[in-house]
Each structure stands twice: as C-alpha cells, then as structure tokens.
Amino acid sequence: MRRIVVVANRLPASWDGERWVTSPGGLVRALEPVLQRVGGCWVGWSGTSGEVPDPFEHDGIALQPVELTEDELNGFYYGFCNTAIWPLYHDAIVTPEFHRRQWHPYHEVNQRYARVAADALQSDDIAWVQDYQLQLVPGMLRSLRDDITIGFYLHIPFPPIEIFSRLPWRRQIIEGLLGADVLAFQTRASVQNFARAARRYGHAESVGRSELRWRGRSIRLQRAPIAIDTAHFETVAASEPVQRRAAELRHELGDAEKIILGVDRLDYTKGIDLRLKAFGGLLESNVGAPRRYAFVQVAVPSREDVPAYQDLRSEIEQLVGRVNGDYGEPGWSPVSYLYRSLDLEELIAYYVAADVMLVTPLRDGMNLVAKEYVACHRNRPGVLVLSEFAGAAEQLKSALLVNPYDVDAVVETLRVATTMDLAEATTRMQRLGRTVRKEDVFEWARDCLAMLEAF
Numbered sequence: 254m255r256r257i258v259v260v261a262n263r264l265p266a267s268w269d270g271e272r273w274v275t276s277p278g279g280l281v282r283a284l285e286p287v288l289q290r291v292g293g294c295w296v297g298w299s300g301t302s303g304e305v306p307d308p309f310e311h312d313g314i315a316l317q318p319v320e321l322t323e324d325e326l327n328g329f330y331y332g333f334c335n336t337a338i339w340p341l342y343h344d345a346i347v348t349p350e351f352h353r354r355q356w357h358p359y360h361e362v363n364q365r366y367a368r369v370a371a372d373a374l375q376s377d378d379i380a381w382v383q384d385y386q387l388q389l390v391p392g393m394l395r396s397l398r399d400d401i402t403i404g405f406y407l408h409i410p411f412p413p414i415e416i417f418s419r420l421p422w423r424r425q426i427i428e429g430l431l432g433a434d435v436l437a438f439q440t441r442a443s444v445q446n447f448a449r450a451a452r453r454y455g456h457a458e459s460v461g462r463s464e465l466r467w468r469g470r471s472i473r474l475q476r477a478p479i480a481i482d483t484a485h486f487e488t489v490a491a492s493e494p495v496q497r498r499a500a501e502l503r504h505e506l507g508d509a510e511k512i513i514l515g516v517d518r519l520d521y522t523k524g525i526d527l528r529l530k531a532f533g534g535l536l537e538s539n540v541g542a543p544r545r546y547a548f549v550q551v552a553v554p555s556r557e558d559v560p561a562y563q564d565l566r567s568e569i570e571q572l573v574g575r576v577n578g579d580y581g582e583p584g585w586s587p588v589s590y591l592y593r594s595l596d597l598e599e600l601i602a603y604y605v606a607a608d609v610m611l612v613t614p615l616r617d618g619m620n621l622v623a624k625e626y627v628a629c630h631r632n633r634p635g636v637l638v639l640s641e642f643a644g645a646a647e648q649l650k651s652a653l654l655v656n657p658y659d660v661d662a663v664v665e666t667l668r669v670a671t672t673m674d675l676a677e678a679t680t681r682m683q684r685l686g687r688t689v690r691k692e693d694v695f696e697w698a699r700d701c702l703a704m705l706e707a708f
C-alpha cells in the first residue's frame with residue numbers, strides 16, 4: 254500500500270497541559286490504524302496559536318504541526334470558515350457573511366497547509382485533504398507536487414448551485430477543489446451539486462455521473478457516507494457498567510414512561526430550538542399524565558467565540574426555561590438540559606436509556622449521532638426520529654423521517670414514536686442495525702482509500 258498523508262484542520266491529538274492526548278472522534282479512530290500500518294503522517298494545527306512544536310510521533314503516527322497566529326485563526330477559522338462557508342454550505346440557515354478581509358487569511362492559511370504537506374510528501378504518496386477549511390489545498394498542492402495522488406473529503410454538504418453561486422470566491426473554490434484526483438462527498442445530492450457547480454464555474458465537463466474532465470485531467474467523484482466504529486459502540490452499550498448507569502439515569506429522570514433524547518454540538522444547523530418547541534407541543538397534548546415524558550438535550554459547547562453561537566445558546570436556554578415553566582411541577586422538570594461534553598461511556602449510557610432519539614438538523618452532512626444511537630440499540634427497543642435533511646437519511650430509511658421545519662409533523666412523529674408497538678420498533682431497529690454494521694467507518698476508509706489507490 255502507498256503512504257498516506259492526511260491534511261486536516263486539526264491534528265489527531267491535542268496538548269492537555271502535560272501531554273498529547275488522542276482526540277476522540279470517528280475520523281481519528283478510522284485512520285489511525287491505516288496510518289500506523291502503511292506509514293505516512295498527519296498535517297494539521299495543534300490547537301494552540303503561536304509557536305508550533307517540532308514534528309513528533311504520537312500513537313505510532315508522525316504528526317506535522319502547522320503554525321497559526323491568533324490573527325490568522327480569527328480571519329481564517331472563526332471568520333471565513335465559520336461565518337461564510339459553514340452557513341452557506343448548510344442551506345444559508347443563518348445568513349453567510351462575506352468579508353474580503355477574511356478571504357485573504359483563508360487563502361494564506363490554505364497555502365501554508367499545502368506547503369507543509371508538500372514537504373512531508375514523498376513521490377507516489379497519497380495526500381488526503383479533509384473538509385471545508387482546506388478547499389484550496391488540492392489545487393495548491395498540485396502546483397507544488399505533480400508526483401502524488403490527491404484526494405479530498407467534504408464532511409459537510411455541498412450546497413445546491415442556487416446557494417453556492419452567492420459566494421464571491423466561487424470560481425477560486427471550485428478550481429481549488431478540482432486540483433484533486435478524487436473528490437468524495439457524504440451524499441449523492443452533494444456529488445450532483447458539486448458536478449453542476451464545477452461545470453458552471455470551473456467549465457469542467459461531465460463524463461457520466463461520477464467523472465469530470467478539467468484542463469486535460471480526469472477527476473473522480475465519489476459518494477462515501479462517513480460512519481462509526483459500530484462494533485465498539487455495541488460492545489460498550491452491552492457492558493455491565495453502562496447498563497447499570499442507563500438504569501440509574503432512567504431513575505434520575507423520574508422513571509418517566511418515555512425518555513426522549515437529543516445530542517448535538519450546540520449549532521444552529523442542528524434544529525435544537527424547533528425540537529424543543531415540538532416537545533412542548535407533545536406535552537400540550539398530554540393533559541392528565543404530566544410525568545409521562547422526559548426530554549434530555551445534551552449540547553456540546555461549540556465555537557463559543559462566534560456571536561451567532563452565543564445568541565443561539567441564549568435562545569435555547571430561554572426555550573428550555575419556557576417549556577419547564579409551562580409544564581414542570583415542583584421537583585419535576587420535563588426538559589433536562591446539559592451544556593457540556595460527556596465522556597464516551599456516559600454518552601452511551603444516555604443512548605441506551607433513551608426510548609426515542611430525536612435527531613432533527615435543518616441540514617447536516619451526515620450526523621453520526623443517529624448512527625451511534627442505532628448501534629447502541631442492538632437487541633434493545635428504541636425508535637429513531639430523523640430529519641430528512643441529514644445525510645444519514647439517505648441510508649437510514651427505516652427511521653421515522655420528518656421535516657424538522659414542520660413542528661406539527663415533529664409533534665405527530667413523536668406521538669407515533671412514543672406509542673409504536675414493540676414488533677414494529679424491533680423490525681425497524683433491526684433494519685437500521687444491519688446498515689450501520691455493514692457500512693461502518695472501516696468500510697468507509699477502505700472505500701475512500703481504494704478509490705485513491707486505484708488512481
């Protein structure tokens with residue numbers, strides 16, 4: 254196998270003040286064993302601005318830190334990535350901001366990643382560039398090295414052309430991406446959206462559905478839905494301490510008949526506000542049985558320096574207060590709201606405890622939470638309510654699919670989910686389980702790398 258150099262915004266480890274610790278998450282878990290086996294390295298930002306550590310090895314992988322100053326971080330990451338690209342690519346749920354002063358650091362920082370990667374690459378290596386922060390890197394790398402294969406994976410949706418076309422730097426972004434040999438996306442819709450934008454703004458030509466020709470080169474388009482380490486979730490969910498903790502949680506939640514759960518990064522794309530309104534609607538129709546339902550929303554702090562995220566946090570906290578004020582009783586609040594990250598075992602105990610998982614993003618590249626819930630419900634009843642606008646809806650067709658903007662429909666779906674008979678819930682969960690077991694993160698990594706190897 255050929256060596257792989259992963260180029261990502263962040264390194265797979267961060268400094269905790271005393272030592273480097275592996276960052277949690279599916280991408281790291283999937284790629285670590287591959288990189289350990291075939292060699293190569295990981296290029297990314299270390300998480301602290303200012304002086305960068307020298308290249309070092311962690312868990313058998315060579316890490317190449319990229320330097321970012323505080324100013325660059327503000328312009329590139331908090332600025333262009335999170336106020337222009339992130340909202341634009343998520344259907345412009347929040348109005349994207351386009352500032353010329355932020356484009357410059359985006360370009361500069363992409364150039365720096367490309368240079369560090371070019372130095373780390375050996376002839377015939379594969380460079381595998383990750384996500385929306387680094388869309389110019391494929392083109393920049395190609396002009397620095399013509400003896401490597403370049404792959405790019407987009408973790409978030411690629412938007413429809415009507416939305417993408419607003420971007421003042423649309424041509425540069427398309428040309429940057431077209432520097433890759435293989436461009437992979439979460440869904441078919443994203444593949445099609447990109448092909449259309451590449452034809453219009455890059456003057457690329459389509460050859461069938463999964464190939465483009467551009468400036469004499471051939472570029473493959475791939476649909477590769479990201480996934481989870483299913484076996485790991487299944488094992489932890491079945492373990493005695495997690496089962497015990499799940500029972501404890503149910504008790505702490507007042508032994509409600511039905512526990513409904515939401516787990517997200519606190520982000521306006523996740524539809525947490527509409528979800529709370531829908532839960533309020535369910536309680537409204539539940540006169541006479543006040544403690545029947547409990548809703549737990551776990552929200553992980555995210556991008557706390559971006560004003561839109563601060564506003565969102567206040568809005569959600571007000572909504573939680575309103576539902577609890579309207580429907581709570583002394584000593585009993587129907588909504589439990591946790592604003593923090595949980596360790597994996599605790600998170601899994603929540604998944605196990607929940608009768609209904611409510612995943613209602615307004616737009617989401619994939620949504621791994623939905624897959625994690627399914628993996629934790631092998632041989633255990635549970636119902637997944639899933640937004641039509643999550644990438645996962647292309648695969649998880651046996652979930653109860655819903656339009657999250659339609660609050661009445663979410664209320665009705667919650668009613669169906671909380672009253673579903675055991676036989677139907679079991680059949681649906683078995684089907685979902687087959688999908689997440691067959692298409693796990695290792696299969697995803699194999700698919701992506703096979704396409705790159707073949708190039």
Ligand code: ADQ
Nearest residue numbers: 408479516517518551553593594595617618619620621622
């Ligand atoms: P995210 O927007 O972060 O990812 P998601 O796919 O749901 O969304 O992944 C979140 C991860 O964080 C999950 O693995 C989950 O377990 C974990 N997590 C959530 N809440 C947590 C909590 N309170 N404590 C601890 N862990 C928690 C982006 C895209 C997605 C895409 C992924 C992967 O926005 O669409 O699926 O990348 O490509």
